[in-house]
Amino acid sequence: MRTDPERRSFLKRSAALAGTLALGGCDRLSEAPWFRQILESAESATSRAQRFLLGSGPLAREYTESDLSPVFRANGSASIDDFDYQALAEKGFVDWRLQVDGLVERPQQLSLAELRAMPPRTQITRHDCVEGWSCIGKWTGVPLAHVLEQAGVQARARYVVFRCADALEPEAGGNGQYYESIGFEDAYHPQTILAYDMNGHPLPIPHGAPLRLRVERQLGYKMAKYVMRIELVESLAGIGLGRGGFWEDRGYEWYAGI
Template structure:
């Protein structure tokens, strides 16, 4: 009887220690300190979903006929920053995108330079954490292409998107994803929506499309892309504006 019990207990013990090992690995991989059980659950989701997406599968694309003509918005729809409004009035002629950090050749690109690069158009479903979702046709430059151009240095782990819109608390919006998500074939910096330039409420002139993750990760009004090995030096160090002030989960695949 003892033997029979032991075999079952052994199997259970092995499964349990495997799970515990997995959780420990996920916690070690998490970019910020684990403060509580919520962060631990976030780390577990991050680790598991990375396994799920390890082959970089593509998100489903939709028929162009289904796009939302007036694309819905969330968050800041018109930055109150004077600097932004001046650039908007000037059609972003003096706007540039900076790509810097742990890269071999930092770059600064104008909107026309970005438009002249290989572009990608995708009709995808945008989902907001509030609960709504809408289909849009997005055109832009694949992020992996830009990262290849600047040459990511060994040791780099994350990409931070610095935005131009000041939030209610006086801080600028920012978001971050890991290099793996940044390299997904459908992760693009988009300058076009439904065949037109991205309108102001949707993040003119350039916004992130990170199709494997939820709405607040899709930083709008982007002007600087920073390749880095840590998230600690921006804001409160949790990797995004919502993460800093609202305890939003950093891994936003769900």
């Protein structure tokens, strides 16, 4: 059986990362200057190579209903130990609001019903986890570009930052609250959506209810779950450790293209 080029690339990068981390553990390596330099150089090379080969517009491969994985694993957090989040979940997220602010002309407070009323996009895509597994799922949501256009992005904005409800270990970069960020090439890509449905049903809590990011041309840790706030910024400096995401602050690449 032949392996498609995207899958080969993903397996090579996962194997390389796993081999490197095995030398001394994620946390210790992520603090070493030489290790950060290796990651940064690899990130730059990967980004340049993909942009050269693919440009900014091509779509990630999409699949059919018959390709759906019978079980779709949940990456990252599978539950939220937070009173405010649990109170929202008990009411079916009717009181939840997505905050859109930062460098925008018209800050937004969007309910789940308002997001569902926006033009939707449905796509069946493969989720590739940095841990080495993949699943195919069906996602429905509003294109991020539509939300950004409604808010009116200011000219100084360069990055889209996603603030989430889940918190992990706080050792690096603040209080441990999960966050991610992407650039505008991915933010305005047609397959980058804020998903509220999975496989034809409202997004389950283990998969990020009520809203998660799907940025299909990158690895799974970029696809922030439990999104509460979207902030437009000019620089990533001053957010966490300034590397653009929870796992990036711990040594992962900011650009995780596949």
